Amino acid sequence: MRRSIPLVALALGTALTLTACGGSAEENGEEVETPAETEGEATGDGGTLTIWVDETRQAAVEAAAADFEAETGSTVETVLKNFEDIRADFNAQVPTGEGPDITVGAHDWLGELTSNGVVAPIELGEKAGEFETVAVEAFTQDGQVYGLPYAVENIALIRNTALAEEAPATWDEAVAAGEAAGTEYPILLQMDETGDPYTAYPLQTSFGAPVFEQNEDGSYSPELALGGENGTAFAEWLAEQGAAGTLDTAITYDVAVEAFANGQSPFIIGGPWMLDSFADLDLAIDPIPAPGSEPAQPFVGVAGFYVSGQSENTLLANDFLVNYMATEEAQLALYEAGARPPALVAAADSASSDPITAGFREVGADAVPMPSIPEMGSVWEFWGVTEAGIVSGSLEPVAGWEKMVSDIQGALDAS
Amino acid sequence: MSSHQPPTLTTPERPSAVTQPRTSHASTWGRGFLVKLALLAAVDALGVYGVLAAWSAESHGLLAVLVVLLVVANWVYFSRRALPLKYILPGLIFLLVFQIFVVLYTGWVAFTNYGDGHNSPKGQAVEALLVQNERRVEDSPAYPLTVIADGEELGFAILTDGGQVRVGTAEQPLEDAPEAEVSDGVVTAVPGFEVLPRPTVIERQAEVTTLRVPVSQDPEDGSIRTQDARSGYVYLSALEYDEAADTMTDVATGTVYRPNDDGQFEAEDGSTLGVGWRVFVGVDNFVTAFADARYATPFLKILAWTVAFAVLSVITTFLLGLFLAITFNDPRLHGRRIYRTLLILPYAIPGFLAALLWSGLLNRRFGFINDVLLGGAEIGWLTDPTLAKLSVLGVNLWLGFPYMFLICTGALQSIPGDVMEAARIDGAGRWRTWRSITLPLLLVSTTPLLISSFAFNFNNFTLIYMLTGGGPRFQDASVPLGHTDILISMVYAVSGVDGSAPKNYGLASALSIVVFLIVATVSAIAFKRTRSLEEIN
Numbered sequence: 001m002r003r004s005i006p007l008v009a010l011a012l013g014t015a016l017t018l019t020a021c022g023g024s025a026e027e028n029g030e031e032v033e034t035p036a037e038t039e040g041e042a043t044g045d046g047g048t049l050t051i052w053v054d055e056t057r058q059a060a061v062e063a064a065a066a067d068f069e070a071e072t073g074s075t076v077e078t079v080l081k082n083f084e085d086i087r088a089d090f091n092a093q094v095p096t097g098e099g100p101d102i103t104v105g106a107h108d109w110l111g112e113l114t115s116n117g118v119v120a121p122i123e124l125g126e127k128a129g130e131f132e133t134v135a136v137e138a139f140t141q142d143g144q145v146y147g148l149p150y151a152v153e154n155i156a157l158i159r160n161t162a163l164a165e166e167a168p169a170t171w172d173e174a175v176a177a178g179e180a181a182g183t184e185y186p187i188l189l190q191m192d193e194t195g196d197p198y199t200a201y202p203l204q205t206s207f208g209a210p211v212f213e214q215n216e217d218g219s220y221s222p223e224l225a226l227g228g229e230n231g232t233a234f235a236e237w238l239a240e241q242g243a244a245g246t247l248d249t250a251i252t253y254d255v256a257v258e259a260f261a262n263g264q265s266p267f268i269i270g271g272p273w274m275l276d277s278f279a280d281l282d283l284a285i286d287p288i289p290a291p292g293s294e295p296a297q298p299f300v301g302v303a304g305f306y307v308s309g310q311s312e313n314t315l316l317a318n319d320f321l322v323n324y325m326a327t328e329e330a331q332l333a334l335y336e337a338g339a340r341p342p343a344l345v346a347a348a349d350s351a352s353s354d355p356i357t358a359g360f361r362e363v364g365a366d367a368v369p370m371p372s373i374p375e376m377g378s379v380w381e382f383w384g385v386t387e388a389g390i391v392s393g394s395l396e397p398v399a400g401w402e403k404m405v406s407d408i409q410g411a412l413d414a415s
Numbered sequence: 416m417s418s419h420q421p422p423t424l425t426t427p428e429r430p431s432a433v434t435q436p437r438t439s440h441a442s443t444w445g446r447g448f449l450v451k452l453a454l455l456a457a458v459d460a461l462g463v464y465g466v467l468a469a470w471s472a473e474s475h476g477l478l479a480v481l482v483v484l485l486v487v488a489n490w491v492y493f494s495r496r497a498l499p500l501k502y503i504l505p506g507l508i509f510l511l512v513f514q515i516f517v518v519l520y521t522g523w524v525a526f527t528n529y530g531d532g533h534n535s536p537k538g539q540a541v542e543a544l545l546v547q548n549e550r551r552v553e554d555s556p557a558y559p560l561t562v563i564a565d566g567e568e569l570g571f572a573i574l575t576d577g578g579q580v581r582v583g584t585a586e587q588p589l590e591d592a593p594e595a596e597v598s599d600g601v602v603t604a605v606p607g608f609e610v611l612p613r614p615t616v617i618e619r620q621a622e623v624t625t626l627r628v629p630v631s632q633d634p635e636d637g638s639i640r641t642q643d644a645r646s647g648y649v650y651l652s653a654l655e656y657d658e659a660a661d662t663m664t665d666v667a668t669g670t671v672y673r674p675n676d677d678g679q680f681e682a683e684d685g686s687t688l689g690v691g692w693r694v695f696v697g698v699d700n701f702v703t704a705f706a707d708a709r710y711a712t713p714f715l716k717i718l719a720w721t722v723a724f725a726v727l728s729v730i731t732t733f734l735l736g737l738f739l740a741i742t743f744n745d746p747r748l749h750g751r752r753i754y755r756t757l758l759i760l761p762y763a764i765p766g767f768l769a770a771l772l773w774s775g776l777l778n779r780r781f782g783f784i785n786d787v788l789l790g791g792a793e794i795g796w797l798t799d800p801t802l803a804k805l806s807v808l809g810v811n812l813w814l815g816f817p818y819m820f821l822i823c824t825g826a827l828q829s830i831p832g833d834v835m836e837a838a839r840i841d842g843a844g845r846w847r848t849w850r851s852i853t854l855p856l857l858l859v860s861t862t863p864l865l866i867s868s869f870a871f872n873f874n875n876f877t878l879i880y881m882l883t884g885g886g887p888r889f890q891d892a893s894v895p896l897g898h899t900d901i902l903i904s905m906v907y908a909v910s911g912v913d914g915s916a917p918k919n920y921g922l923a924s925a926l927s928i929v930v931f932l933i934v935a936t937v938s939a940i941a942f943k944r945t946r947s948l949e950e951i952n
Binding site for chain 2: 047072073074091094095096097098112114115116117118120121122123125126142143144193194248249250252255309310312313314315316318319322323374377378380381382385389392394395403406407410411414
């Protein structure tokens with residue numbers, strides 16, 4: 001009796017080891033087969049779709065999934081992730097086959113995701129025309145659409161109507177109106193010690209210095225455009241504003257939001273994510289006042305769903321996204337959860353009954369998509385710190401800006 | 416415990432220990448054995464569950480490891496010949512999983528080009544290239560599509576704008592099927608084929624989404640494919656993969672792309688296709704790490720600051736901890752326990768949280784220190800290069816002295832009183848006793864901890880990242896590095912893991928190995944010296 005126990009363990013172990021060896025041999029064999037054959041075995045019933053969502057959007061996605069489950073007999077499993085973790089985790093897990101079928105994401109990840117081969121294109125078909133043009137454009141690369149957009153977000157000028165009655169047309173008007181209001185800050189623009197080039201971007205574009213050259217179809221080419229005379233003009237303006245105290249690197253996001261909520265300024269440049277903090281203020285959303293001669297175009301970020309390039313449920317995934325998430329109902333549910341204007345025109349129209357949403361949407365109509373080319377990653381670090389340095393006076397504007405441009409070029413050449 | 420003894424022998428409950436000293440509890444039918452059996456059964460159940468999970472997830476490496484561990488565990492605990500292993504096996508397994516595997520994996524990644532653009536194995540990169548370069552023919556209509564089957568072979572039936580039904584399979588290009596039935600704009604029956612119900616389509620979705628039905632005999636007309644089994648579109652492939660030759664061909668221009676050593680398809684003119692794969696690149700990463708001229712000056716500055724930061728952190732925290740330990744070790748002090756507990760408080764706050772709090776406190780304009788304590792002075796605690804370094808050291812002192820205080824208190828209390836007494840009898844004064852007796856004895860027990868503290872601070876990424884983010888930036892460097900960056904935070908920035916450049920995990924791993932070598936060398940030398948210290952005593 002006692003002896004048999006090691007024997008049983010040994011036998012069991014050997015058997016399992018042998019099956020393991022068999023398994024790995026099979027794996028080697030599978031590599032040369034077409035993916036279709038290996039994937040075919042995985043699903044037996046109506047199929048299970050795994051979707052990564054963040055906390056804000058979980059309920060809305062689950063509501064759409066319930067309809068999908070009822071109509072197709074498939075199961076949808078949502079996995080709650082931190083939005084900040086999704087990009088890296090998706091890149092790391094898709095190649096191992098452990099990734100989700102669908103994930104929420106932002107359009108500016110696109111360049112990285114496609115160069116890593118972890119996303120599959122989505123054919124929107126006739127539905128493409130039902131979305132805001134900028135939303136589909138943002139998810140398009142090389143003529144292919146890679147995501148189903150659900151929300152468009154951009155910054156605008158948020159005005160406290162109790163302190164300023166009219167929308168300012170130019171930056172100087174805004175500053176004058178802010179000074180007339182007698183508040184502590186004429187206008188609030190968040191700017192950390194390391195700068196915030198995203199929020200300051202519309203001011204830069206008004207000087208005609210976009211970050212990259214844009215192709216005719218609206219996509220970006222990796223040619224830097226923020227240098228030259230226009231760029232240095234912006235840098236000099238930053239230095240002036242810094243010296244005048246209108247811009248200040250000590251004004252961080254938290255400081256800016258708190259000051260505006262306390263009525264310490266009639267204007268703040270910011271996005272819909274701030275609105276929760278301003279619940280008891282009477283607000284109006286206006287275009288961003290331009291300091292330069294051209295329109296102040298902020299970046300547009302488009303949020304959407306990506307399909308994994310290694311999904312074993314591509315059919316279910318595409319069916320779910322194109323036929324169940326691109327509906328007015330689903331997009332409105334996401335809008336209610338996230339407060340960003342929906343990407344589907346019909347949904348955006350009905351969301352626009354709220355003047356705040358309509359205001360952001362109107363500003364977004366003239367905005368430019370944030371570049372999704374991988375080169376964009378190399379820009380941020382230099383950009384923000386230089387702006388902050390110029391505003392705080394520690395950098396000489398023209399020389400600092402020119403050095404930044406050449407440093408960015410150096411980083412682009414090196415990678 | 417021998418085989419000639421029949422198991423049916425009537426013995427008292429625990430005979431082995433008394434009558435046969437060499438017999439272990441764990442191999443007779445005693446209480447101990449039953450406990451062992453139950454514990455191992457639990458371990459085995461967990462292990463088998465893991466094996467089955469790994470099996471169904473098709474992760475074969477994990478499966479093999481689990482099986483081996485399971486077999487080894489059973490062998491060790493049931494065998495009579497593996498007594499020492501019974502004690503060290505759990506430790507060995509944890510060592511294997513949490514240390515050796517991680518080290519080997521990092522070592523392996525250091526010699527590959529794993530990172531953005533080289534994120535997947537080759538097979539997946541080829542797949543991605545093909546699917547990215549398969550384009551819907553511009554302005555081609557969307558056809559309502561039905562999946563049909565002739566036996567095992569799948570096909571598509573589409574409805575054209577003119578209301579015609581066309582049917583085809585992978586081998587058979589589309590042809591008219593006038594007999595087919597249509598209702599509500601969808602094909603519902605095709606003679607000679609079976610219309611697949613939705614559940615079957617989903618079951619065979621991989622086949623459906625990879626099926627290409629040629630529009631005509633001419634391949635330039637493209638093929639029908641579908642992504643949702645509801646609508647079909649005409650697609651043309653811009654790239655073709657020749658599996659035998661392992662080349663990609665651009666259909667339009669005829670350019671042939673061959674795989675190169677960097678894990679990308681490359682044409683003769685040097686242009687490459689977007690998606691690459693992971694390949695072994697030898698020591699390239701180590702060369703890159705030191706070849707980029709942009710990093711030459713900042714690297715030396717950062718190396719110097721890293722060493723200074725680690726050494727000064729150890730010295731300051733140790734001295735303050737020691738001073739407080741001696742003070743609070745004096746029996747004449749009342750309420751020592753309360754003081755000691757209060758002093759340990761910073762140690763109880765998570766390091767990253769404390770660093771974040773301090774970065775708020777030290778804010779130039781709105782921080783508590785400037786705003787309240789210094790009456791609105793705008794001192795750039797974190798923005799001036801020198802002050803930022805002092806701030807980092809100061810915050811680390813605040814974070815680290817309780818630890819030193821704790822170990823010094825323990826070490827002081829373990830110094831035998833008779834040695835002190837002997838010194839006093841020999842006529843040694845207070846200072847002399849302290850310098851010749853207390854300090855050497857204290858150092859014998861604390862030096863290994865000081866060395867590990869040095870190694871920890873050398874890689875104290877959390878503090879730097881949370882407090883200053885490496886800033887303020889070097890104004891004379893062309894790379895995003897700053898005055899308080901230490902080597903490990905430099906690695907984080909250089910390899911793009913922070914998002915400021917395309918991610919390069921290969922480079923990151925190579926650089927961490929370099930950092931490891933530095934820390935290991937310094938620690939090894941220091942440990943050697945400690946041993947000589949012990950010998951003197």
